[in-house]
Amino acid sequence: MKKALITGITGQDGSYLAELLLEKGYKVYGMRRRTSTPNYENIANVREKIEWLSGDLTDLSSLISAVQQSDPDEVYNLAAQSFVETSWPQPNLTGQITALGVTNLLEAVRIVKPSAKFYQASSSEMYGKVMETPQRETTPFYPRSPYGVSKVYGHWITLNYRESFNMFACSGILFNHESPRRGIEFVTRKVTDGVARIKLGMKQKLTMGNLDAKRDWGFAGDYVKAMWLMLQQEEPDDFVISTGETRTVRQLLEVAFQSVELRYEDYVVIDPKLFRPAEVDLLLGDCGKAKRQLGWKPEVSFEDMIAMMVENDLHKVERELNH
């Protein structure tokens, strides 16, 4: 039985990946941080099937111990301070977790189990002020937030451990990926939750920032399959994972409001406070390499994904109302 260690397992991607690996017959070890109010909402389906370990990316000894206890064949580093906006008010924390945390985990693997395969969750935010369109594996990085800068560090340290120590370390450059499990602060979930509340009469307005930003939005459930495929290859390599389609935040609003037969123009107000100090204007990924080498492709369309998220939020808000 193969064994996998996942950091960030209670997040969106961690929970989908855990479900995928359990289906494939893996023993799954999940690392969690101690918090006073633990949240297992995303991982509820499989919580009992996971071997839980306690640890934190900023604490090397806890990582050494997690790798010792799990003795993993594969390590997936999905933990991070993952919200771009928070990275401005908390730049040091973001760097300690999202950048140096990667070195800590690579060190733990190098010291305890250097033969384990390693997956690093890199991000399209590394492209920032894009140097070419569409963005591919060879496109130079130009990050535009402390989060993006930290992810560039994580990407390069992963490649460096591959080249320095011959470790099987891969970096997946994932473009935005969403689902009903997406954190409420991200724009897709903020919108689908807002649409549900407006539809059910609990809210009159939805306050938004920059509607002109363009993103390449895919479905998280599709994207975790690419993570696994990367670690099944003969040689470690880096891959862009994306849909190859880009849409504005305004188009996202149109699709989400239309799904409950409303017009976004009647509800959305713009608050300049939500504009970012430096914006990533356009992301559009070319996943040709992943298609060719991994045999991966996105399955769920943008419209179906947004409909799924609105539907899920309608049920959630209805349950709230009935309490």
Ligand code: GDP
């Ligand atoms: P990111 O690409 O990792 O920063 O993902 P987000 O979902 O947080 O933001 C995507 C884009 O939506 C960014 O360009 C934001 O500036 C834009 N945006 C516009 N209004 C909002 C908002 O109210 N909340 C968030 N999170 N983003 C917004």
